[in-house]
Amino acid sequence: MNPxxxxxPLEVELRDCRPGFTDEAKEExxxxxxxxxxxxxxxxxANEKVLKEWKRHQVxxxxxxxxxxxxxxxLxxxxxxARRxxxxxx
Numbered sequence: 830m831n832p833x834x835x836x837x838p839l840e841v842e843l844r845d846c847r848p849g850f851t852d853e854a855k856e857e858x859x860x861x862x863x864x865x866x867x868x869x870x871x872x873x874x875a876n877e878k879v880l881k882e883w884k885r886h887q888v889x890x891x892x893x894x895x896x897x898x899x900x901x902x903x904l905x906x907x908x909x910x911a912r913r914x915x916x917x918x919x
Contacts, residue, residue, distance in 0.1 A: 874880060
């Protein structure tokens, strides 16, 4: 079964508000719209670091581990900023 075929109520709503489309064109339009929306949602979740935060809260993190993680993240951030500054100087 192709998972892209069954969108349920969304398919009906889009079909109702888009008269003049053939069935194939409607289906392609709906698929593209849904794919685009899912990609946007994925980017938003990644940018907000929601999943990373959620996974981190799944288990207890000792204070010493938390401190080391924050130090590593800070070091990584500073290196990244330095690379960006180096690229803009050229």
